[in-house]
Amino acid sequence: MNIDTDNFDKTLPDVLQSISDADFIAIDLEMSGITDSRNAPITSSINAAKYYEERRIAAARFQILQVGICTFKSIDPSVALSHRKYHCAAYNYYVFPEVVDRRNDKMILFSADAVQFLRQYKYDFNRNFYKGVSYIKPKEEEAQIEHWKKFYSNAKDIELTEEDNTFLAAIIPRLKEDAEKIKNTEDKTIIEKQVNLNWRQQRILYQEVPKQVGAHFKVEKNQVDRVDTFLLKFDAAAQSPLEKKLSDLKKKVGFRQVMDHISSQKKPIVGHNCFLDVLYMLQSFSVDLLEKSFTEFKEAAKSMFPGKIYDTKQVFNHILPDIQETSLEKVYQHVGKPEFQQKFPNEVSFSFGPDFSYSSGSAPHEAAYDAYMTGVVFAKEMAAKKEVADTQGNLVYLYACEQSPMKLDGPEPQPDLSSMFYVSDFPLNFTADNFQDDKRFGKNSKLKW
Numbered sequence: 001m002n003i004d005t006d007n008f009d010k011t012l013p014d015v016l017q018s019i020s021d022a023d024f025i026a027i028d029l030e031m032s033g034i035t036d037s038r039n040a041p042i043t044s045s046i047n048a049a050k051y052y053e054e055r056r057i058a059a060a061r062f063q064i065l066q067v068g069i070c071t072f073k074s075i076d077p078s079v080a081l082s083h084r085k086y087h088c089a090a091y092n093y094y095v096f097p098e099v100v101d102r103r104n105d106k107m108i109l110f111s112a113d114a115v116q117f118l119r120q121y122k123y124d125f126n127r128n129f130y131k132g133v134s135y136i137k138p139k140e141e142e143a144q145i146e147h148w149k150k151f152y153s154n155a156k157d158i159e160l161t162e163e164d165n166t167f168l169a170a171i172i173p174r175l176k177e178d179a180e181k182i183k184n185t186e187d188k189t190i191i192e193k194q195v196n197l198n199w200r201q202q203r204i205l206y207q208e209v210p211k212q213v214g215a216h217f218k219v220e221k222n223q224v225d226r227v228d229t230f231l232l233k234f235d236a237a238a239q240s241p242l243e244k245k246l247s248d249l250k251k252k253v254g255f256r257q258v259m260d261h262i263s264s265q266k267k268p269i270v271g272h273n274c275f276l277d278v279l280y281m282l283q284s285f286s287v288d289l290l291e292k293s294f295t296e297f298k299e300a301a302k303s304m305f306p307g308k309i310y311d312t313k314q315v316f317n318h319i320l321p322d323i324q325e326t327s328l329e330k331v332y333q334h335v336g337k338p339e340f341q342q343k344f345p346n347e348v349s350f351s352f353g354p355d356f357s358y359s360s361g362s363a364p365h366e367a368a369y370d371a372y373m374t375g376v377v378f379a380k381e382m383a384a385k386k387e388v389a390d391t392q393g394n395l396v397y398l399y400a401c402e403q404s405p406m407k408l409d410g411p412e413p414q415p416d417l418s419s420m421f422y423v424s425d426f427p428l429n430f431t432a433d434n435f436q437d438d439k440r441f442g443k444n445s446k447l448k449w
Contacts, residue, residue: 096132
């Protein structure tokens with residue numbers, strides 16, 4: 001199911017319930033870029049902390065475009081993992097960052113490489129700009145709450161002058177008549193008053209209408225054909241100005257409500273080769289990674305996902321270390337082959353609701369479909385090895401890093417560097433063959449640039 005501003009509010013209760021009911025939740029992202037090679041060249045690394053420091057820069061500069069969430073609920077939890085049947089629900093969110101303070105504007109950056117990649121799969125970039133669901137970080141929300149509470153606690157009513165009272169005496173009786181009409185209509189019709197008011201008169205109306213017309217009445221500024229109009233509105237759940245600001249702010253929180261609920265439910269989170277996904281989710285929905293050390297990043301990840309993170313690439317390497325091709329698509333295909341079934345007999349199966357759009361076809365690199373594939377792989381991995389849930393939690397695969405997997409729990413193990421050589425000042429036209437032909441390294445050597 002694709003979700004944007006058109007159906008976000010309508011679908012939110014069902015999504016939150018699906019998350020609450022799930023055994024585990026698979027997540028995948030599509031981003032506007034994954035490397036910032038100009039400012040932070042990505043290199044192979046022997047150190048997980050260095051690996052993090054290089055890649056967090058890209059997470060701070062680029063944006064999440066799409067969040068795919070697929071929930072997996074065991075129909076009968078008492079059944080062995082090798083015979084489980086799961087009900088799947090997939091949600092494909094288009095998101096866009098919200099600006100709550102113009103003094104702290106946000107840059108929307110794209111890498112040409114990411115755009116070219118997504119364009120191959122007919123990605124709808126316009127949908128993000130026109131209908132992307134908003135989101136803000138907790139610290140942005142907290143700062144706005146503090147600002148508006150302080151603003152309204154210091155706000156004082158305008159002291160009315162004789163001229164102000166004359167203005168009110170002319171308009172309040174008419175508004176009271178309109179108020180009676182509104183109360184007697186079923187739909188609480190809004191009455192428009194087209195008037196030319198200066199700033200002070202506008203402020204006085206905002207202040208005095210709830211007092212003199214009724215607590216459930218308010219005026220709202222509107223514009224029709226570039227002419228200012230004022231609407232008298234009956235609101236049975238009338239809000240104070242502060243309540244209105246805080247209500248509007250909650251709408252800007254938007255998609256983060258989903259992420260906050262995932263965190264609060266403490267469900268296992270599953271991704272494939274998901275180090276970057278974790279980085280981008282933390283940067284977008286939780287903390288500023290440029291302010292966080294490697295140790296603080298790991299603590300933030302565990303705080304956001306207390307139900308543990310499972311990386312299906314890491315798990316697959318643990319189960320079948322001899323298989324070299326471990327992209328998501330290849331692993332998904334492999335767990336469906338007869339050879340996997342013969343080696344790890346299982347009867348894991350999946351059912352889908354009416355809104356599940358992937359049961360009859362694939363949609364590669366649509367985030368929700370990739371999340372679905374990831375969840376299927378994880379279910380098969382758990383069926384293959386019972387100890388997966390106990391031994392593979394919070395181990396995250398690090399591509400081209402000697403210190404892979406990253407351990408979110410505790411210190412990183414130190415890699416064995418006894419057979420590693422650092423080579424520099426070699427001719428620019430050298431290739432991997434030049435090094436591997438050198439008898440000092442040998443044919444079994446691995447080269448990382």
